[in-house]
Amino acid sequence: MRTEIPRLRREAKLSQEELAQAVGVTRQTITSIETGKYTASLPLAWRIARHFGLTIEEVFDFSDLEDE
Amino acid sequence: MRTEIPRLRREAKLSQEELAQAVGVTRQTITSIETGKYTASLPLAWRIARHFGLTIEEVFDFSDLEDE
DNA sequence: AGAATATGTCAAGTCTGCTTTGCATAATTT
DNA sequence: AAATTATGCAAAGCAGACTTGACATATTCT
Incomplete structure (x- = not known):
């Protein structure tokens, strides 16, 4: 399923790792x-x-x- | 998790079976x-x-x- | 009351979301 | 150029979403 997550992350200057921690999952997720x-x-x-x-x-x- | 499904179903006069078929799952789901x-x-x-x-x-x- | 329809539940099985660990490569920083 | 940070990918394992089948009770219809 397509998502806006990469774009939103870039705009917010967040790494996958940082977003992962913020929402309580692992980076791999x-x-x-x-x-x-x-x-x-x-x-x-x-x-x-x-x-x-x-x-x-x-x-x-x-x-x-x-x-x- | 709480949901509005029972209320919405009642208002629409739909059985669990009918809703299940409409959304493509089983009644048990x-x-x-x-x-x-x-x-x-x-x-x-x-x-x-x-x-x-x-x-x-x-x-x-x-x-x-x-x-x- | 009796029949039919609707809901709740249980068990076993499959599939998918998510974890952990670990490695490889790309991109950024110094 | 070297070091650090970021991303992609893979395998094994656990937990949760969903299925099938079957039974019990409750509600609605005749």
Whole structure:
């Protein structure tokens, strides 16, 4: 799933490590989410969005689920 | 995690079975989420919110994650 | 009351989110 | 150029999301 996390991190000048600590996960978890290896859980998605002062929908791209 | 799903379902006169089919999971999954047995995944949370025309934040209650 | 529909629950299994450790390469700093 | 910091990737393991199947009780319909 595509996300705005890399852009938001760059704009805030945060490393993966710093964001990871801020939201309570490991750096590898952030890497995996950014590279699309897997999708964040709901609580983690919320913590990340909140860390940037945004809603989940503003950070994560759900367009690949649009139909079905 | 608390959710507005039971209320939304009642207002829309939908059974757990009907909502489950609409969002592509089993009835037990809806039951488990409503009774707090576990938390929905991010994609499922989005499909449920979308089914009611709402945002994820309007359907799921994140107040138990407020700090940390 | 009896039948049908709706909800809760339990067990076992699969799959995915996340961790830990560790290594390789890229980018930045000194 | 050398050292430090940042990112990507891989394997093994644990926990949680979700499935299937089956049963029990509750609620609604006739």
